Each structure stands twice: as structure tokens, then as C-alpha cells.
Amino acid sequence: MESKYTPSLFEAKISDFWEKKGLFTAQVDPKKEPFCIILPPPNANGSMHLGHAMFTYEDIMIRYQKMMGKQTFWLLGLDHAGFETQYVFEKHLKKQGKSRFDYTREELFQTIWDFVMDNKDTIKKQLRRLGYALDWKKEKFTMDPSIVGIVLQTFKDLFDKGLVYRANRLIHYCTSCGTSFSDLEVQYKERIDPLYYIKYGPFTLATVRPETKFGDTALAVNPDDIRYKEWVGQELEIDGLIGPFKIRVIADKAVDPEFGTGVVKVTPAHDFTDYEMAQRHNLPLKQVIGFDGKLNEAAGKYKGLRIFSAREQVVRDMTKKGLIVKIQSDYTHRVGTCYRCGRVLEPLPKEQWFIKVKPLVDDIKKIINKRSLVVYPKRFEKQLVRILDNFIDWNISRQVVWGIRIPAYECQSKKKWFVSLEKPKKCHICGNCDFKQDEDTFDTWFSSSQWPFATLMTESKDIYNYFYPTSVMETGHDILRAWVARMLMIGFFATKQLPFQMIFLHGMVRDGKGQKMSKSKGNVIDPLLLIETYGADALRSALIFGTKEGGDVALSEEKVKGMRNFANKIWNIGRFIEMSSQTNDQSSKHIKNGKKEITENLEKEYESLRREYMINMKKYRFSQALGDVYEFIWHRFADYYLEELKEELKNGNISVLETLKKVYLGNIKMLHPFMPFITEAIGHVFYGEETSLLQIGFK
RNA sequence: GGCCGAUUAGCUCAAUUGGUUAGAGCGCUGCAUUCACAUUGCAGAAGUUGGGGGUUCAAGUCCCUCAUCGGCCACCA
Numbered sequence: 001m002e003s004k005y006t007p008s009l010f011e012a013k014i015s016d017f018w019e020k021k022g023l024f025t026a027q028v029d030p031k032k033e034p035f036c037i038i039l040p041p042p043n044a045n046g047s048m049h050l051g052h053a054m055f056t057y058e059d060i061m062i063r064y065q066k067m068m069g070k071q072t073f074w075l076l077g078l079d080h081a082g083f084e085t086q087y088v089f090e091k092h093l094k095k096q097g098k099s100r101f102d103y104t105r106e107e108l109f110q111t112i113w114d115f116v117m118d119n120k121d122t123i124k125k126q127l128r129r130l131g132y133a134l135d136w137k138k139e140k141f142t143m144d145p146s147i148v149g150i151v152l153q154t155f156k157d158l159f160d161k162g163l164v165y166r167a168n169r170l171i172h173y174c175t176s177c178g179t180s181f182s183d184l185e186v187q188y189k190e191r192i193d194p195l196y197y198i199k200y201g202p203f204t205l206a207t208v209r210p211e212t213k214f215g216d217t218a219l220a221v222n223p224d225d226i227r228y229k230e231w232v233g234q235e236l237e238i239d240g241l242i243g244p245f246k247i248r249v250i251a252d253k254a255v256d257p258e259f260g261t262g263v264v265k266v267t268p269a270h271d272f273t274d275y276e277m278a279q280r281h282n283l284p285l286k287q288v289i290g291f292d293g294k295l296n297e298a299a300g301k302y303k304g305l306r307i308f309s310a311r312e313q314v315v316r317d318m319t320k321k322g323l324i325v326k327i328q329s330d331y332t333h334r335v336g337t338c339y340r341c342g343r344v345l346e347p348l349p350k351e352q353w354f355i356k357v358k359p360l361v362d363d364i365k366k367i368i369n370k371r372s373l374v375v376y377p378k379r380f381e382k383q384l385v386r387i388l389d390n391f392i393d394w395n396i397s398r399q400v401v402w403g404i405r406i407p408a409y410e411c412q413s414k415k416k417w418f419v420s421l422e423k424p425k426k427c428h429i430c431g432n433c434d435f436k437q438d439e440d441t442f443d444t445w446f447s448s449s450q451w452p453f454a455t456l457m458t459e460s461k462d463i464y465n466y467f468y469p470t471s472v473m474e475t476g477h478d479i480l481r482a483w484v485a486r487m488l489m490i491g492f493f494a495t496k497q498l499p500f501q502m503i504f505l506h507g508m509v510r511d512g513k514g515q516k517m518s519k520s521k522g523n524v525i526d527p528l529l530l531i532e533t534y535g536a537d538a539l540r541s542a543l544i545f546g547t548k549e550g551g552d553v554a555l556s557e558e559k560v561k562g563m564r565n566f567a568n569k570i571w572n573i574g575r576f577i578e579m580s581s582q583t584n585d586q587s588s589k590h591i592k593n594g595k596k597e598i599t600e601n602l603e604k605e606y607e608s609l610r611r612e613y614m615i616n617m618k619k620y621r622f623s624q625a626l627g628d629v630y631e632f633i634w635h636r637f638a639d640y641y642l643e644e645l646k647e648e649l650k651n652g653n654i655s656v657l658e659t660l661k662k663v664y665l666g667n668i669k670m671l672h673p674f675m676p677f678i679t680e681a682i683g684h685v686f687y688g689e690e691t692s693l694l695q696i697g698f699k
Numbered sequence: 700g701g702c703c704g705a706u707u708a709g710c711u712c713a714a715u716u717g718g719u720u721a722g723a724g725c726g727c728u729g730c731a732u733u734c735a736c737a738u739u740g741c742a743g744a745a746g747u748u749g750g751g752g753g754u755u756c757a758a759g760u761c762c763c764u765c766a767u768c769g770g771c772c773a774c775c776a
Contacts, residue, residue, distance in 0.1 A: 568739090
């Protein structure tokens with residue numbers, strides 16, 4: 001053994017060793033208990049980042065369970081990440097002076113496909129460097145034909161059961177990215193905008209969006225507001241910027257009498273609250289803003305103006321007519337923005353596919369209330385229940401090319417929609433054969449929500465039956481809502497079982513000062529650089545050491561360095577024991593143990609450590625388990641016991657050596673789930689090149 | 700506005716159901732180098748556990764209150 005442990009000399013070799021031995025290969029063994037984790041599929045549109053290194057928790061669980069004798073399966077997969085990928089790709093195109101409009105739908109799809117295939121391989125290679133015990137041969141991709149088939153089938157099943165419907169509703173739309181979003185994807189940002197007090201017939205009312213006034217279909221006041229009681233129900237004739245128009249006054253509880261003047265204009269096509277009011281009062285929708293972000297013909301002479309210039313123009317014209325009473329310039333409010341490009345999202349009416357979530361939620365809530373789903377850390381269980389209670393119908397239509405195209409066909413003569421895995425041959429209502437497939441693709445989360453069962457279903461029936469439902473869903477708590485909750489809903493719908501028995505949520509990786517990592521702050525740490533410099537084991541254990549499960553991790557280079565030092569420490573302990581073994585060859589005898597008390601204490605301490613370790617691992621207290629071994633091996637075993645027993649070793653006391661070896665190797669095994677490379681390298685020295693600690697287990 | 704979390708050494712964080720003298724990593728100070736390891740060892744400095752109140756034989760831990768920070772949700776023109 002060298003005097004230093006050099007990770008780069010071992011890591012690649014050991015990865016190959018594991019795979020050659022097929023240690024990660026999923027198998028069905030009825031005599032063994034299965035343990036299965038589905039990797040949260042990374043987006044196939046970029047490189048590995050530190051967040052992916054948090055999958056170390058999954059690796060720890062898999063390796064630990066394997067060493068406990070279970071039949072494990074950790075399934076690798078990648079996500080096409082529909083809109084996200086298209087966005088990244090379009091930015092890419094822009095650099096080359098191109099845009100998506102230079103391509104046909106098919107060409108664009110194919111080009112992104114090639115781009116994604118390259119990325120897929122890159123990120124896979126990068127993940128492999130972390131030493132993950134994934135079954136590398138069974139890679140899945142959300143766009144695999146077999147997966148797509150299942151996704152389409154689920155959609156059809158939902159449709160047939162009346163849980164999917166098409167409706168013209170107000171949706172969040174990014175006029176720059178050209179697609180709609182679900183409510184979960186909206187990012188609200190605080191903004192300061194002018195609040196205009198405008199004259200509106202006999203009233204004055206406050207609005208930040210005077211440009212939408214052409215889409216007003218009512219005026220509303222609070223039913224209890226005595227100031228306006230007499231007006232309710234009346235129809236007014238008002239002289240507007242583009243001519244006179246008639247408008248009705250309604251009373252609705254959504255109006256806050258304290259805000260502004262207590263009167264609001266109702267613009268159902270461009271505001272969510274107004275839309276709801278319109279539903280209650282049967283008001284018509286009048287769209288004045290198009291999907292291009294410009295005003296349309298309903299806005300008369302303002303047609304063609306972008307929203308913000310239209311606003312300026314309208315305000316200017318209204319000022320001229322004396323219709324602006326006052327402007328409050330420091331009005332602070334929150335607006336929905338596009339989480340990718342950051343621009344303000346427009347509420348726009350659009351025909352889209354929606355999933356009815358209430359019945360799906362009700363089903364799984366019963367099970368969760370029976371406590372048959374474990375959530376760790378526990379506090380997230382409450383959050384999950386709240387999330388389920390607040391789900392609203394899920395808009396799954398996206399106006400992007402990169403994704404799974406919705407299998408819905410419209411009969412061109414009857415304008416009726418059919419959901420079918422293939423293009424229908426004939427409309428059974430009119431007999432016509434002219435169908436047009438919906439241009440839209442699914443929200444990426446619709447395919448991700450099926451990931452645990454869809455991936456396993458594409459394996460053999462035996463594999464599916466053996467490993468499904470999966471054991472643990474381990475992921476970041478930031479996607480509890482967008483992903484985990486939806487997997488529960490759709491997974492239960494499709495398989496009549498919850499897709500996993502347990503949810504383990506990890507926190508976010510932050511920089512050494514606890515700050516969020518971001519490109520603009522310049523504090524982003526590249527995991528590959530850390531691996532190259534300090535080794536994968538050091539990075540992995542730095543993410544776990546001294547943290548609390550579910551909490552954020554502050555990761556500094558110094559911390560990784562500290563763990564690298566630890567790796568070197570255990571390496572040198574091994575080196576010392578190995579050297580002592582060679583000195584104490586066959587000629588050594590079991591001589592009288594002059595340090596009997598010390599070796600006995602050592603064994604006692606070790607046994608108690610082992611017990612604690614087993615309890616901690618079972619209870620998912622990984623950080624504690626690692627911390628205890630760290631403390632013991634360095635500050636008890638090396639600093640104290642080894643120093644005390646050194647003399648005895650030199651005297652050729654082979655029983656002391658045996659005790660030391662036993663305790664040391666016991667610790668190496670306990671460390672293996674956390675630091676797989678170095679422990680395996682040490683294992684090779686003591687157990688031979690052909691043996692893996694994963695096979696030896698904790699025995 | 701609602702919910703949740705946090706506040707512990709210079710920095711980043713632990714402390715498993717309340718139980719010895721509150722710990723670690725990094726940093727800092729001093730000493731040690733023909734020793735398995737300087738990616739080391741030994742020794743050390745460093746904390747009124749955010750403030751205040753309460754329960755208890757016993758509180759970092761439980762309760763109340765105040766303050767500050769963070770996250771999620773709702774989202775009023």
C-alpha cells in the first residue's frame with residue numbers, strides 16, 4: 001500500500017470491478033427481500049451539478065440494504081424535460097443566430113433529439129463517477145417508445161374514466177416562451193407598478209392594467225357596500241376610448257371594499273379573479289390580448305401594440321380625455337412570472353387538457369391517513385397533506401414541440417375530440433375520416449408522475465411484481481408538490497398501489513456560507529472538479545457529514561478536504577495493519593496478551609458502536625451513523641488504541657493484531673455505503689482482489 | 700395573510716424519546732518530524748445555546764412571548 005490514498009488511481013477501476021461482477025444488476029430472488037429505488041431522472045439537457053450528488057443518500061441506502069442481504073435494484077433514468085430542454089436548446093440556437101421558426105416541427109424535434117442524446121451520455125458518465133450503485137444496463141428515458149406507450153395509455157385510461165377533460169379556461173401563458181403552464185410552475189415576483197385611478201362612467205376605480213379595459217364585461221362592487229348598493233344590477237352606457245359601450249354592475253364578494261374605491265372593472269379573459277366572477281355571474285369572456293402578447297382587433301386602434309406600450313398609450317389618451325383621476329406610483333404587488341425567462345405571465349383563455357385531481361387525491365388521502373406511507377423527515381408529511389388538499393385541476397397541455405405529443409384527435413367535421421393511441425380511422429359519429437392530432441405535448445411532469453411504475457413495467461413481469469411498489473422515493477423537498485404528490489396520484493390510479501412505501505426528502509446544497517448557489521453569485525461549485533481533486537468519497541461524505549437529514553447542506557471546499565483527510569487516515573490505518581501483518585508472519589505465536597484489558601475495552605467499544613450504527617442506519621439517521629464511525633475510527637481506534645497497542649504488535653502479539661484487524665475491517669464495512677471506493681480498495685487488500693464488501697456484507 | 704423551519708464556538712453545522720462537564724469539521728495558538736499517516740500527532744484558547752418568562756429533581760431540547768432570518772403556500776383590481 002502506498003503512503004497516500006490517491007482516489008484517481010482506484011475509482012475508475014473499482015467502478016469497472018463492480019459492474020463486471022454484476023453487483024448492481026437487478027435480479028428476482030424470491031428468497032430475498034427486495035429493495036428498490038427509482039432514481040429521480042436528471043434532465044437530459046445539461047451537466048451534472050451538486051444537486052445530483054445528493055443522490056448519495058440513495059446510494060447509501062442501496063449499498064446498506066445490499067449488505068444487509070436484500071436484493072437491491074436502483075434504476076437509472078433520464079428525463080427529456082420538455083419545456084426546460086426546449087428553452088435551453090433555443091438559447092443555444094439563438095447563439096448561432098437561429099430560432100425555432102427556422103425548422104419544421106419534425107426537424108426541430110429531431111435536432112433536439114440529437115442534442116439530448118449527447119447530453120444523456122455525458123451526464124450518465126458524470127453520475128457514474130460518484131460511484132453510484134445504479135444498474136447501469138437498464139437505463140430508461142422518458143422518450144423511450146415503451147415508456148411513451150405507457151404514458152399514452154395512462155392518459156387514455158384517465159380520459160375513459162372521465163378524469164381528463166378539455167376546456168377553454170384561463171391559463172398562465174408566457175408570450176415569450178410561447179407556452180402555457182400549470183399553476184405550480186408560476187413564479188410570483190414582487191413588483192412596483194403604477195396604480196391608475198380612472199374615471200369609469202359615474203365611478204372612479206383603481207387598476208394597474210388600464211390596457212385591458214377593452215375586455216371589461218362588467219363592473220363589480222361588494223354586495224355589502226352601501227355606497228354602491230343602488231347601482232347593482234343597472235346597465236350603464238359609457239363613453240370609452242374606442243367608442244361608447246354598455247356595461248352591467250354586479251355585486252360579488254370577491255371585491256374588497258377597502259381597496260381603491262371599492263369598484264373594480266371585471267376583465268374575465270385576462271384576470272383569474274375576474275374569470276371566477278364571470279363564472280358566477282355568467283359574464284362573457286372578451287379577449288383583447290393575443291398569444292403573441294399584442295392587443296387584438298377588439299382593442300380597436302390599439303390593435304397590434306404590445307401590452308406595455310398599449311398601457312402607456314391608453315394612459316396617455318385617457319389623460320387627454322381627463323379620465324385619469326390620480327396615479328399612485330409606488331403600488332407594490334405580486335405578479336406571476338415565467339420561471340425560465342422571467343417575463344410576466346399573461347392569464348389568457350385557451351382550450352387545454354386538464355386532469356381532474358379531486359377524485360385522485362381522495363383515493364390516496366385515505367391511504368395516507370391510515371399511515372401506510374412513511375415520510376421522512378416527518379414534518380413533510382403535514383406539508384404533503386396540505387399540498388394534496390390544495391391541488392387544483394392540472395393543465396397538462398404545453399405548446400412545445402419537445403415532448404410526448406398528446407394522443408388526442410379532433411374530427412374536422414364535427415369538431416369533436418377523440419383520445420386514442422393511434423390516429424382513428426373513422427369518426428363513429430359522422431363517419432368522416434378527417435382527423436387532426438392535437439399540436440400540444442404533455443407537461444413533462446405528466447410523464448414523470450408515472451416514472452416508478454412505467455419504468456418497471458417496461459422490464460419483465462417478474463421484475464415488476466417483485467420490485468413494485470418501490471421501497472423508497474428519495475428526492476429534494478423542493479419537488480414534493482410538482483413530482484412526489486403527483487406520482488402518488490397517478491401511480492395509484494394506474495396500479496391501485498402507492499408507487500413507494502416511503503418518502504425520504506433531502507435538502508438543498510448551498511455554498512460554504514450557507515448561501516444559495518447561483519451563476520450570478522459566482523458561488524457554484526463543480527462536483528466533477530471536487531471529485532478530481534479530492535475523490536468521490538470525500539465529496540459524498542462531505543454532503544452527509546454533520547448535517548441533519550432533510551436540512552440544507554453547506555458545502556465548502558474545506559469540508560471536502562477534511563473528508564479527504566479522513567479517507568487518507570483510514571487508508572493509513574489499513575497500511576499500518578497490513579504492514580504489521582507481514583512482520584508478524586507465521587513464526588509469530590499467540591503469546592500472552594499483556595494488554596488484555598485494552599483489547600477487551602476496544603472490543604466492547606466496537607460492539608456498542610456497531611449496535612448504534614445498525615439502529616441509526618435503520619432509522620435513516622445516516623449522518624449520525626457516519627459521524628459515529630468517523631469519531632471512533634480516528635479518535636478512539638487510531639489515536640488511542642493503536643498507539644497503546646503498538647508496542648505489543650512489535651512484540652509479535654498476533655492476537656492483538658487479529659483484534660485490531662477485526663475491528664478495523666468492521667469499520668471499513670460500516671463506512672462502505674458512505675465511502676464506497678476507498679473501502680472497497682482496502683477490502684481488496686485484506687479480502688483479495690476478487691471480493692467485494694457488498695458481497696461480504698455486515699457479517 | 701397562512702403554514703413550516705431556523706437562531707448553539709470566529710465560520711458552517713451536530714446533539715437520536717428532557718438526563719453527566721453542550722460536540723464536530725474548518726479556522727486560530729503552542730509544541731512535536733528518522734514513527735501507518737504533516738492529507739499527521741499532542742496540548743490549548745474559544746459558547747450566558749437570539750432576548751424575556753414558565754413547567755421540571757433536571758431544559759439547547761417542552762410551553763408562552765418578543766425579535767431577526769429563511770422556505771413554502773395564498774395572492775385583491
